[in-house]
Amino acid sequence: MRIHxxxxxxxxxxxxxxxxVDVLGFTTKHDIPLGxxxxxxxxxxxxxxxxxxxxxxxxxxxxxxxxxxxxxxxxIPFTQFAVDDVEVExxxxxxxxxxxxxxxxxxxxxxxxxxxxxxxxxxQIVHQSG
Amino acid sequence: MGDVFKALADPTRRTILxxxxxxxxxxxxxxCGRLTMKHGLSSTRQAISQHLDVLEAAGLVxxxxxxxxxxxxxxxxxxxxxxxxxLAGDRGExxx
Numbered sequence: 001m002r003i004h005x006x007x008x009x010x011x012x013x014x015x016x017x018x019x020x021v022d023v024l025g026f027t028t029k030h031d032i033p034l035g036x037x038x039x040x041x042x043x044x045x046x047x048x049x050x051x052x053x054x055x056x057x058x059x060x061x062x063x064x065x066x067x068x069x070x071x072x073x074x075x076i077p078f079t080q081f082a083v084d085d086v087e088v089e090x091x092x093x094x095x096x097x098x099x100x101x102x103x104x105x106x107x108x109x110x111x112x113x114x115x116x117x118x119x120x121x122x123x124q125i126v127h128q129s130g
Numbered sequence: 131m132g133d134v135f136k137a138l139a140d141p142t143r144r145t146i147l148x149x150x151x152x153x154x155x156x157x158x159x160x161x162c163g164r165l166t167m168k169h170g171l172s173s174t175r176q177a178i179s180q181h182l183d184v185l186e187a188a189g190l191v192x193x194x195x196x197x198x199x200x201x202x203x204x205x206x207x208x209x210x211x212x213x214x215x216x217l218a219g220d221r222g223e224x225x226x
Contacts, residue, residue: 075159101157105164108168
């Protein structure tokens with residue numbers, strides 16, 4: 001068994017695609033209309049095109065919004081991406097106008113930062129120290 | 131005033147103030163991460179949240195909302211009151 005897809009609930013799939021592709025730098029893997037406005041929309045890392053896909057899942061279920069609001073208020077990222085260097089990514093993404101709720105912190109074994117994906121989620125970026 | 135001493139009596143709460151001195155304006159998530167990763171404290175998020183409530187009631191921590199996030203800031207105002215009470219005593223002002 002392998003981990004195939006991880007999901008984030010997004011407020012708006014098109015806006016999410018713009019952020020995850022144009023800003024973060026992922027590439028679209030699948031974009032399949034599902035009827036109505038919803039799409040089966042996944043992205044992958046260009047460094048690992050056959051790796052785990054991230055599903056940009058429409059957040060229309062009534063349980064989603066209160067769940068996301070509660071996580072946001074406490075600054076809790078529900079999804080994490082690995083980067084080579086958190087400081088470098090922080091500078092690059094800040095220059096692109098990305099909001100961070102946590103600037104890079106050296107936590108010992110890892111360095112982390114937390115950013116807002118503009119679609120109601122916080123994302124942690126991390127690299128292993130040393 | 132009593133609340134300030136009670137708030138400072140707990141080592142976890144003092145560590146929270148240390149970390150807010152290192153960087154002012156942190157989410158609950160960042161504070162929990164620092165306490166766990168840097169200090170090896172195993173308190174739950176809920177416990178940290180309760181410590182923050184005590185610090186806030188004592189006036190040592192202030193929370194602000196920016197958009198959808200909540201940030202915690204240190205307020206050293208109550209500590210100044212302590213310093214003035216005993217270290218600036220010869221200025222002739224009676225503490226309350």
